[in-house]
Amino acid sequence: MVFLSIPGHLSAQNSSLVGRIIESTTGKPLENAVVSIPDFGSTTSDDLGMYSFKNLSAGEYTVIAGMRGYQSSEAGIHVEPGFHRINDINLVKTIQDGDRILVIDRKRQLNQSLNNQRESIQFSKILNTRQLDAFGDETVEKAISRLPGVHIGRNGGANIRGTGYGHYNILMDGQPVASMGFGSRSVDLSGFSADMIRKLEVIKVATPDMPADGLGGSVNLHTLAPVGERAIEVYGGAGLHPAYFKYGGVGSRAGMHYSEAVREDLSVGANLKYQQGHYAWESLQIGYDAADFGNGFTDVIGRVSPGLHANQQNMHSGGVQLHYVPSDRVVIHLDGLYNNDNRVIEQHRNYWDSGGDWISPDTTGLEGGLGSYGYNAGRTDHNVHHYRIHTGVRHYLNRFDLEYGLNWSSSNANRNSYLFPFERSGLNLSINHLDHTRPAMYPPEGILLNDGTIDYRTLRFQELEYTVDDHRSRLLTGYVDAEIPFKNFSIKSGAGFHINNNQGDFSYTLHSYNRSLDLYRFRMIREGQINILDEDDYFIPWLINTSLARDFFEGSVPQFEKDENQVRRDSDIWNYDHSERIYSGYGMGTFQLANLQMIGGLRIELYEADYEGMDVEFNESGELMAAGTNLENQQILHLFPHAQMAYTPVDGMKMRAAWSQTIQRPDYRILSPFHLTTKQDFIIFRGNPKLEPMVSENYDLFFDYYYHKSGHLGINLFYKRLSNLFYESTNELMSGEFTGFNEYTFENSDEKASISGVEVSWMQDLPFLPGILGNLGTYVNYTWSQSDYSADIRPEEHMVFPGHSPHIVNAALHFTRGRIFSQVSYHWRSETMVRLGRSLQYAPSINQNNPVYLDRYESGVGSLSASFEFRISEEFRFWADAFNLIPAKRVAYDYSRSLYPAETDLYKGIVFRSGVRYNL
Numbered sequence: 001m002v003f004l005s006i007p008g009h010l011s012a013q014n015s016s017l018v019g020r021i022i023e024s025t026t027g028k029p030l031e032n033a034v035v036s037i038p039d040f041g042s043t044t045s046d047d048l049g050m051y052s053f054k055n056l057s058a059g060e061y062t063v064i065a066g067m068r069g070y071q072s073s074e075a076g077i078h079v080e081p082g083f084h085r086i087n088d089i090n091l092v093k094t095i096q097d098g099d100r101i102l103v104i105d106r107k108r109q110l111n112q113s114l115n116n117q118r119e120s121i122q123f124s125k126i127l128n129t130r131q132l133d134a135f136g137d138e139t140v141e142k143a144i145s146r147l148p149g150v151h152i153g154r155n156g157g158a159n160i161r162g163t164g165y166g167h168y169n170i171l172m173d174g175q176p177v178a179s180m181g182f183g184s185r186s187v188d189l190s191g192f193s194a195d196m197i198r199k200l201e202v203i204k205v206a207t208p209d210m211p212a213d214g215l216g217g218s219v220n221l222h223t224l225a226p227v228g229e230r231a232i233e234v235y236g237g238a239g240l241h242p243a244y245f246k247y248g249g250v251g252s253r254a255g256m257h258y259s260e261a262v263r264e265d266l267s268v269g270a271n272l273k274y275q276q277g278h279y280a281w282e283s284l285q286i287g288y289d290a291a292d293f294g295n296g297f298t299d300v301i302g303r304v305s306p307g308l309h310a311n312q313q314n315m316h317s318g319g320v321q322l323h324y325v326p327s328d329r330v331v332i333h334l335d336g337l338y339n340n341d342n343r344v345i346e347q348h349r350n351y352w353d354s355g356g357d358w359i360s361p362d363t364t365g366l367e368g369g370l371g372s373y374g375y376n377a378g379r380t381d382h383n384v385h386h387y388r389i390h391t392g393v394r395h396y397l398n399r400f401d402l403e404y405g406l407n408w409s410s411s412n413a414n415r416n417s418y419l420f421p422f423e424r425s426g427l428n429l430s431i432n433h434l435d436h437t438r439p440a441m442y443p444p445e446g447i448l449l450n451d452g453t454i455d456y457r458t459l460r461f462q463e464l465e466y467t468v469d470d471h472r473s474r475l476l477t478g479y480v481d482a483e484i485p486f487k488n489f490s491i492k493s494g495a496g497f498h499i500n501n502n503q504g505d506f507s508y509t510l511h512s513y514n515r516s517l518d519l520y521r522f523r524m525i526r527e528g529q530i531n532i533l534d535e536d537d538y539f540i541p542w543l544i545n546t547s548l549a550r551d552f553f554e555g556s557v558p559q560f561e562k563d564e565n566q567v568r569r570d571s572d573i574w575n576y577d578h579s580e581r582i583y584s585g586y587g588m589g590t591f592q593l594a595n596l597q598m599i600g601g602l603r604i605e606l607y608e609a610d611y612e613g614m615d616v617e618f619n620e621s622g623e624l625m626a627a628g629t630n631l632e633n634q635q636i637l638h639l640f641p642h643a644q645m646a647y648t649p650v651d652g653m654k655m656r657a658a659w660s661q662t663i664q665r666p667d668y669r670i671l672s673p674f675h676l677t678t679k680q681d682f683i684i685f686r687g688n689p690k691l692e693p694m695v696s697e698n699y700d701l702f703f704d705y706y707y708h709k710s711g712h713l714g715i716n717l718f719y720k721r722l723s724n725l726f727y728e729s730t731n732e733l734m735s736g737e738f739t740g741f742n743e744y745t746f747e748n749s750d751e752k753a754s755i756s757g758v759e760v761s762w763m764q765d766l767p768f769l770p771g772i773l774g775n776l777g778t779y780v781n782y783t784w785s786q787s788d789y790s791a792d793i794r795p796e797e798h799m800v801f802p803g804h805s806p807h808i809v810n811a812a813l814h815f816t817r818g819r820i821f822s823q824v825s826y827h828w829r830s831e832t833m834v835r836l837g838r839s840l841q842y843a844p845s846i847n848q849n850n851p852v853y854l855d856r857y858e859s860g861v862g863s864l865s866a867s868f869e870f871r872i873s874e875e876f877r878f879w880a881d882a883f884n885l886i887p888a889k890r891v892a893y894d895y896s897r898s899l900y901p902a903e904t905d906l907y908k909g910i911v912f913r914s915g916v917r918y919n920l
Contacts, residue, residue, distance in 0.1 A: 015055075015056040015057065015058060015079045015080070015081060015398070016052060016053060016054045016055070016056060016396070016397070016398045016399070017037075017052065017053040017056060017061070017063070017077070017079065018050070018051070018052045018053075018328060018329070018396040019035075019050070019051055019052075019063075019088055019089055020045070020048070020049040020050055020051070020088040020089070021033040021035065021045040021049045021051060021065055021067070021088070021089050021091060022049055022088050022089070022090055022091070023070075023090075023091060023093070024090040024091060024092045024093075025092075025093070026227060026229050026231075027227075027229045027261065028049075028227045028229070029045070029047070029048050029049025029050075030045060030049050030067060030070075030091060030112070031045055031046065031047045031048075031049065031112070031116060032044045032045060032067070032112070032115045032116045032118075032119045032120075033045045033049075033051075033065055033066065033067040033070075033091065033115070034065070034066055034067065034115075034119065035051045035063065035064070035065045035089075036063075036064050036065075037053060037061050037062065037063055037064075038062055038064070040053070040056070040061070040487055040488075041053070041485070041487055041488055041592060042592070043485070044119045046394075047222075047225075048323065048331055048333070048394075050331060050394070050396065051065075052396045052401055052485075053485065054398070054399055054400060054401075054484065054485045054486070055399065055484075055485065055486055055487070056079050057079075058079055058080055058081045059078070059079055060076065060077070060078055060079075061076070061077050061078075061079060062074060062075070062076050062077075063075050063076075063077060063089070065089045065091060066091075067091055067111070067112070067115055068111035068112075068114060068115050068706070068710075069093060069094055069110075069111030069112065069115075069710075070091035070092060070093055070094060070111075071091065071092045071093075071094055072091075073089050073090065073091055073092075075089070109128045109129060109130040109131075110128070110130065110131070110710050110763075111710055112128065113126045113127070113128040113131065113199070114706055114710065114712055114763075116199070116201075117704070117712075118654060118704065118706060120203075121205075121207055121590075121599060121644070121646075122203040122204065122205050122206070122207055122210070122218075123203070123204040123205040123656065123658060123700060123702055123716070124201050124202065124203050124204065124220075125147045125148055125201070125202045125204070125761075126199060126200065126201045126202075127143060127146060127147065127199070127200045128198070128199050128200075129197075129198050129199070131146075131779075132194050132197065132200065133867075133869075133879075134812070134814065134821070134823045134825075134867055135812070135823070135825055135865070135867065136865060136867040136881035136883070136913070137194050138193065138194060138195075138253070138275055138277060139189065139190045139191070139192060139193065139194055140189040140190075140192040140193075140194055140197060140200065140219075140221065141156065141157075141158060141188075141189035141190040141192075142190075142194070143194045143197075143200055144158055144189060144200060144202065144219060145158070145810075145827055146810050146812075146825070146827065147200075147202050147781070147810075148716070148759035148760075148761050148781040148782075148783050148808070148810070149161045149162075149202075149204075149216075149757070149759050149783045149785075149808065150202065150808070151805050151808050151829040151832075153165050153803070153832075153834070153858075154834070154858050154890055154892060154905070156188075156190055157186070158189060158219075159216070159803050159804075159805070160202065160216030160217050160219075161204075161216045161217070161718060161720065161755060161757065161783075161785065162216075162755045162757070162785050162787055162801060162803060162804035162805065163215040163216035163664075163696065163720065163722070163755065163801075163803070164215065164216075164664075164801075164802065164803045165803055166181070166184065166185070166186040167214065167215040167216050167664050167694075168214040168215070168216040168217055168218060168219055169211060169213040169214030169217070169218040169219070170187040170189070170218070170219050170221070171211075171218055171219065171220040171221065172220075172221045172223060172337075172388060172390075172409075173220075173221070173222060173223055173335065173390060174220060175390055175407040175409075175477060176211060176407070176409065176475060176477055176498065177386075177388070177409050177411075177475070178386065178409040178410055178411040178473035178474065178475040178500075179411060179471070179473045179502065180384050180386065180411045180413045180471070180473070181413070181471065181667070182413060182415060182469045182471050182504065182506075183471065183504055183506075183574065183576070183667055183668050183669035184667040184668065184669070185665060185667055185668070188341070188384065189219070191315065191339065191341035191384050191386075192221065192315075192317075192339060192341075193273050193275050193315050193317055193339075195253075195255050195273045195275070196221075196223060196224065196271070196273055196317055196319070196337075196339070197221050197222060197223065197224075198222050198223065198224050198225060199222035200219075200220075200221065200222070201219070201220040201221075201222065202217055202218075202219055202220075203217050203218040203219075203220055204217045204700060204716070204718070205217075205644065205658045205660050205698070205700055206218065206640075206642075206660050206662050207588065207599070207601070207642060207644075207660075208586040208587070208588045208601035208602060208603040208640065208642050209481065209492060209494060209586055209588065209601075209603075211498075211584075212603060212605060212638065212640045212661065212662050212663055213662070213663060213664065213665065214662055214664065215662055215663070215664045215694060215696040215720070215722065217662075223319060223321075223335065223337060224257055224269060224271050224319065224321070225259075225269060225321050225323070225335075226259045226260070226261070226267035226268060226269040226321055226322075226323055227259045227269075229259075229260070229261065230259070230260040230261070230920075231257070231258070231259045231260070231919070231920070232256075232257070232258050232259075232918075232919070232920040233255075233256065233257045233258075233917065233918065233919050233920075234255070234256045234917075234918045235253075235254065235255055235256075235879075235915060235916065235917040235918065236252070236253065236254040236255075236915050236916065237252070237253045237254070237879065237913055237914055237915015237916070238250050238251065238252050238253070238913070238914070238915065239251045239252075239253070239277070239881075239911065239912055239913030239914070240278070240911075240912060241278060241279055241280065241909055241911045241912075242909055242910070242912075243280075243908050243909025243910075244278075244279075244280035244310065244909065246525075246527055246528075247278075247280050247308070247310040247346075247525070247528075247543075248278025248279070248280060248310060248312060249278055250278075251275075251276050251277040251278050251913070252274070252275070252276045253274070253275050253276075253913065253915060254273075254274045254275075254915075255271065255272060255273040255274065256271065256272050257269070257270075257271040258270045258271070265324060265325045265326060266322070266323070266324050266325075267321075267322070267323040268320070268321065268322050268323075269319075269320065269321040269322075270318075270319070270320050270321075271318060271319050272316075272317075272318045273315070273316065273317045273318065274314075274315070274316045275313070275314070275315045275316075276312070276313070276314050276315075277312070277313045278310070278311070278312050279311055279907075279911065280308065280309060280310040280311065281308075281309050281905055281906060281907045281908075282306070282307070282308055282309075282530070282532045282533055282905070282906045282908070283306070283307045283308075283309060283349075283532070283903060283904065283905045283906070284304075284305070284306050284307070284532060284533055284538060284903065284904045285303070285304075285305040285306075285307065285349075285351075285902065285903045286301065286303070286304055286305075286437075286439060286900075286901060286902060286903075287301070287302035287303035287304075287305075287902075288300075288301065288302065288843070288894070288900050288902075289301070289302040289354075289356065290841070290842035290843065290844055291356075291358050291361075293358075293359075293360060293361070296844070296848055296849070297842045297844045297848060297849075298361055298844050298848075299361070299433075299436070299843075299844050299845055300354070300358050300361045300431075300433075301354060301361075301431050301433050301439045301441070302353070302354055302356065303351055303352065303353045303354070304351065304352045304439055304440065304441050304538075305349050305350060305351035305352070306349070306350055306532035306533070306535075306538035306539075306540060307347060307348060307349035307350070307532065307540075308347075308348045308349075308530055308532065308540060308543070309345075309346065309347050309348075310346045310348075311343060311344065311345050311346070312343065312344045313341070313342070313343045314341075314342045314343070315339070315340065315341050315342075316340050317337070317338060317339040317340065318337070318338055319335065319336060319337040319338070320335070320336050321333070321334070321335050321336075322334045322335075328396070329395055329396050329397065330393065330394070330395055330396075331393070331394045331396075332391075332392070332393050332394075333390075333391065333392055334389075334390075334391045335388075335389070335390045335391075336388070336389050336390075337386075337387070337388045337389075338385075338386065338387050338388075339384075339385075339386045339387075340383075340384070340385050340386075341382075341383070341384045341386075342381075342382075342383050343380075343381075343382040343383070344379065344380070344381060344382075345378075345379070345380040345382060346377075346378065346379050346380075346546050347376070347377070347378035347379075348375075348376075348377055348378075348528075348540060348543045348544075349375070349376045349378070349540075350373075350374070350375050350538075350539075350540050351373070351374050351375075351376065352371075352372075352373055352429060352440075352441035353371065353372045353373075353374070354370075354371055354429060354431065354441070355370030355371050355372060355425075356370065357370035357371065361431065361433065362430060362431050362432075362433070363428065363429065363430050363431060364427070364428060364429040364430075364431070364441075365428060370425070370426075371425075371426075371427040371428060371429035371441075372423055372424065372425040372426070372427060373423070373424050373427055373429075373443060373454055373459075374421060374422055374423035374424070374459065374462075375421075375422045375423075375456075375459060375519065375540075375542070376419060376420070376421045376422075377419075377420045377543070377544045377546055377549060378417070378418065378419045378420070378546070379417070379418045379546035379547070379549070379550055380415060380416065380417040380418075381414075381415070381416045381417075381550075382413075382414075382415045383412075383413070383414045383415075384411065384412070384413045384414075385411070385412045385413075386409070386410070386411045386412075387409070387410045387411075388407070388408065388409045388410075389407070389408045390405065390406070390407045390408075391405055391406055392404065392405030392406075393405065399484060400482050400483060400484040400485075401482070401483045401485075402480070402481070402482050403479075403480070403481045403482075404478075404479060404480040404481070405478070405479060406476070406477070406478050407475075407476070407477045407478070407479075408475070408476050409473075409474075409475040409477075410473070410474050410475070411471075411472070411473045412470075412471075412472050413469075413470070413471040413472075414468075414469070414470050414471075415467070415468075415469040415470075416466075416467070416468055416469075417465075417466070417467040417468075417469075418464065418465070418466055418546070418549070418550050418553065419464065419465040419466075420461070420464060420522075420544070420546070420549050420553075421461070421462040421463070421464070421465075422456075422459035422460065422461055422462065422518075422519045423459060423460060423462050424454065424458050424459050424460065427443050427444065427447075428444050429441045429442065429443060429444075430442045430444075436845075436898075436899065437898070437901050438535065438537075440537035440538075451541070452539075453539065453541040456518075456519045456520055456541070456542055457518055457519070457520045458518075459518065459519040460516070460517070460518060461513055461517035461518070461519075463510040463511060463512050464510070464511040464512075464513070464553060464560065465508070465509075465510060465511075466507075466508075466509050466510075466511060466553070467506075467507065467508045467509075468505070468506070468507045469504075469505075469506050469507075470503075470504065470505040470506075471502070471503070471504050472502070472503045472504075473500065473501070473502045473503075474500070474501045474502075475498070475499070475500045476497075476498075476499045476500075477496060477497065477498045477499070478496060478497050479494060479495070479496035480494055480495055480496070481493070481494035482494060488591065488592045488593065489589060489590060489591040489592060490589070490590045491587070491588075491589050491590075492587070492588050492589070492590070492601075493585075493586060493587040493588070494585070494586055495583075495584065495585040495586075496583075496584045496585075497581070497582065497583050497584070498580070498581070498582035498583075498584070499579075499580070499581050500579070500580045500581075500582075501577075501578070501579050501580075502576070502577075502578045502580075502668050503576065503577045503578075504574065504575055504576045504577075504668060504669070505575055506571055506574035506575055507567065507571045508567070508570045508571050509562045509566070509567050509571075510562060510563065510566055511553075511560035511561065511562050512560065512561045512562070513559060513560055514559055514560070514561055515559065519542070519544070522544040522545070522548070522549055522552075523544065523545045523548050524542050524543060524544055524545065525543040525544070525545055528540075528542060528543030529541050529542070529543075530543075533904065533906055564624075565618065565622055565623055565624050568616055568624050568627065569616070569618060569622075569624075569676070569678065572614040572616045572627065572674075572676075573613070573614055573616065573672075573674035573675075573676045573685065573687075574669055574672075574674075575613070575614055576611070576612065576613055576668050576669060576671075576672040576674075577611075577612040578609060578610070578611050578612070578668050578671065578672070579609065579610045580607070580608070580609045581607075581608045581609070582605055582606070582607050582608075583605070583606045583608075584603065584604065584605045584606075585603075585604050586601060586602065586603040586604065587601055587602060588600065588601025588602075588642070589601065595647060595648040595649060596645065596646070596647050597645065597646040597647075597648075598643075598644075598645045598646075599642070599643070599644045599645070600642065600643045600644075601641075601642050602639065602640065602641050602642070603639075603640040603642070604637070604638070604639055604640075605637075605638045605640070606635070606636075606637050606638075607634070607635065607636045607637075607638065607665075608633070608634070608635050609633060609634045609635075609671075609689075610631070610632075610633045611631070611632045611633065611634070611671055611672055611673050611689045612629055612630070612631055612672075612673070613629065613630050613632075613672035613673040613674035613675070613687055613689075614627065614628075614629060614630070614674050614675075615627065615628045615629065615630045615674070615675040616675070616676055616677070617676075617677040617679075618677065618678045618679060618680060619679055619680070620679045620680050621680065622678070622680045630673035630674065630675060631673070632673040632689035632690075633689075634689055634690060636692065636693075638663065638693075640660070640661045640662075641659075641661065642658075642659070642660050642661075643658070643659050644656065644657060644658035644659070644660075645657055645658075652705060652706045652707050653704070653705050653706075654702075654703075654704045654705075654706075655701075655702070655703050655704075656700075656701070656702040656703075656704075657700065657701050657702070658698070658699075658700045658702075659697075659698070659699055659700075660698045660700075661695065661696065661697055661698065662695075662696045662698060663693035663694060663695050663696070664693055664694040664696075665693045666688075666691040666693065666726060666746070669687070670687055670688065670691065670726070670746045671687060671688070671689050671691055672687040672689070673686075673687055673689045674686060674687045675687075677738075682740060682741045682742060683741060683742055683743075683744065684733070684738060684741050684742070684743040684744070685743075685744045685745070686743070686744075686745050687745070687746065688745050688746045688747065691726065691746060691747075691748060692724050692748055693724060694722060694723070694724045694725055694726065695722070695723050695724050696720045696721065696722050697720070697721040697723075698718070698719070698720050699718065699719040699720075700716065700717070700718050701716070701717040701718075702714070702715075702716045702717075703715045703716075708764075710763065710764070710765055710777075711763065711764040711765070712761070712762070712763045712764070713761070713762050713763075714759070714760070714761040714762075715758065715759075715760050716758065716759040716760075716761075717756075717757075717758050717759075718755075718756065718757055718758075718759070719754070719755070719756040720754065720755045720756070721752065721753075721754050722752060722753040722754065722755070722801075723752050724748045724749070725748070725749040725751065725752075725753060726746055726747075726748065726749070727746070727747060727749050727791065727792050727793065728744060728745070728746055728747075729744070729745055729746070729747045729792070730742055730743070730744055731743045731745075747792075749791070749792050750792070751789075751790040751791060751792055751795065752790070753787060753788065753789040753790075753801045754787065754788050754789075755785060755786070755787045755801060755804065756785060756786060756787075757783060757784055757785025757786065758783070758784055758785075759781065759782070759783045760781065760782050760783075761780065761781035761782075762778065762779075762780045762781070763777075763778065763779050763780070764777065764778055765777040766778065772817070775815050775816055775817040776813060776814070776815055777813075777814050777815075777816065778811075778812065778813055778814075779810070779811070779812040779814070780810065780811045780812070781809075781810045782807075782808070782809050782810075783807070783808040783809075784806060784807055785804065785805075785806055786806060787800050787801035787804045788801075789801040789802075791836055793836070793838055794836065794853065799833070799836065799855075800833045801833075802833060802834055802835060802836060803832065803833075803834060804832065804833065805829045805830055805831070805832040805860075806830055806831075807828075807829065807830035807860075808828070808829045808830070809826070809827070809828045809829075810825075810826070810827050811825070811826045812824065812825040812826070819870055819871040819872075820868075820869070820870055820871075821868070821869040821870075822866070822867065822868045822869070823866065823867050824864070824865075824866045825864070825865050825866070825867075826862065826863070826864050826865075827862065827863050828860065828861070828862035828863075829860060829861060829862075830860040831857055831858065831859055831860050832857065832858045832860075833855055833856070833857050834856050834857065834858055834892070835855065835856035836853070836855055837852075837853035837854045837855050837856075837894075838853075839853075840852065840853060841853075841854050843894070843895065843899075843900065845896075845899045845900070846895055846896065846899065852895070854894040854895050854900070855894070855895060856892060856893070856894055856902070857892070857893055857894075857895075857897070858890060858891070858892050859889075859890060859891040859892075859893070859897060861888055861889070861890050862886060862888070863883070863884065863886065863888055864884075864885040864886045865881065865882060865883045865884070865885060866881070866882045866885060867879070867880070867881045867882075868880045868881075872916075875918055875919055875920060876916060876917070876918055877916065877917045877918075877919075878914070878915075878916055878917075879914065879915055879916070879917060880912070880913065880914035880915075881912075881913045881914070882910055882911065882912055882913075883910070883911040883913075884907055884908075884909065884910055884911050885910060887906065887907060887908040887909070888905075888906075888907040889904065889905070889906050889907075890904070890905040890907075891903070891904050891905075892904075
């Protein structure tokens, strides 16, 4: 713990003032209300509504409390020597409830959200409960994309300010969360229900009292909490995706939240949530190759593969909360939460493979050539179980405030994947590639059924791919913080520990069935046929039931054979057991002079870790020679300086600037000290436990103007300088026992990257419009950014940083009148470069004579949704949501979308959900 001394000349100022800010009608604590004493200073209420002033001299004072959406309160008090507690300050809403209850409730919560943003020293952007309801998003991952600078990747995962997918820190009520990724530090936000969150906060600037992890910032999930008076909310609804109903069915959404002040000093809360969702999409994969037929290289089609993806997700979660105030000086809180996310991910894919046996761009070769036709059915059972307990105590003492607590978080993630492949080879396929983006392959005559499809009875079972991936994370954190406020300035310091153990078990096996097995022996999904992208050439005539196929495999394991050497070669190195310890301390000071606020501080983190990985070696014949474990350790000391200032020239306007540093620690799998030697292939592959974290030096400028009844205009400029980036290196060994071997490992790059941009946000009701249009309101934000990146594999070039999207737009138009609320929301992001080409390849349509780097891009994509709510009575509300109002098409392409579209995903059909909500 960091101890701070109190100057001796202030010892006489031993009086303090403590109280709560609460909403007059509900008794709900109000967070971030501004409380001030003229000529002394100001403070803000915390998440329990508590505020305090320290080191007051005895005498008369005026206490003023205010918050947007509430009438200001002013009270005169007399402070005696020693401790003094003022009665709770009740703030009254500026507009009372009645027939306009929906309007008032939304404005009130919006004002609280804006007030939180305004007073946050972490430069936060916030969505509260009502805003989350209005967007209708089911998961936190979808909801977070509504905030400036955030977009979601093609396969999920948030990217904040273009720093990369998953390069942010996840907090829950300000405390770290155990990782849920497979070999990574990520926390899957798509596995958390938005119904569990009362406030979603994206923190752009890390202050010294926060963990420094996360290049792009931190995502803080504020869970549900007791609201003061008795409150019961129950809701339920159902939804479906009609375009793919026969592959999924009806989804559901239900929950209950209970809160009550059972005594004056004790409040409790409990909540249960359940969600079941079905969604599907179609895809087309195209593999492009190049061949020389005597006149130079030309494009040829290597593979055409249409597919259908059908996913089912079941989430159930719950929590309990307890707030206990045994005295004026002490607040105790205890929170418990569990969250279970169970998914079934299915993939059905046909493929036509030319096999590389071309004699011209239009055919795969002579009869008996290498062309093949196949069908792959894939199934993944993905389960994540997360548990959390957090307890904390706050003391409001005469000279300082003291807070300490413990947080335990546990995650178990399991993923079992099955791929059932069926194939007929030896086909002389003809290729139609007149439309380069929609090529087709056709089999020879004589092997087709009457409907034009290949006889599925001739498709033979190939090697089954079975993957088991388990990740277990146990996290214990503790903290203690002390804050000493004086007139016009305050000092805060603290210390903490972070003990984390992560284990991973991975197995990838190929199983051969020792009997003849044809596709027709598997039960099919009734009416499973589908034309992918509505194209006749991309017809999937059968879809097998993957659940029954999985049961067949698990019940017939003795009839399958596997290569133990293959299992050890492809699996052992991805197993790990890591223990990490982070010990931290910080000190920071805040100085207030009239309208100017300055903050400075330093955070120190000592990182210690023990790593365990596998060491396996295979001889020239591919047989296992030796296997064992490697142990390594690492110790790094990090210093994180911080400085910021804020200036308020007039009421409602705030200008801020900040300089900070954040890091991104390497994932567990690449930190693991594994070592794979395959003498048959002259390859050595190893992890690197000495990797250092990536570092981001951050510069932020914020301008915010809060005006007239929930109006807000914000302009945020940012610049990030990234160093110590990770990359996979290749090195040919020139001496020693393994001369001539290629060694692959992971290194910190000497190259740097930069990301800069501007975020603009605007929020306002529009009462000045004529007639009924005066009930409209807006929510708009736009992010423009640019990046500059030089990769070690291509040091001569300046490129876009992978994962960076230069344009992101969110726009919402809502209508509120009487009992009705409705909103239309739009999200769009521009083209994104997601992967650098690591080697030169021939791509004749780009350059016929020389190979090029084929970087992978994702096209820009937009989504349109709508929500509606009608208040039937004071207690009952009807709600309805509609998503995918514009069918979303996402294209991943190499270098050029018009030349090499590698994969096209189509989400078609509108998704509907509706239900009722009951409030008591």
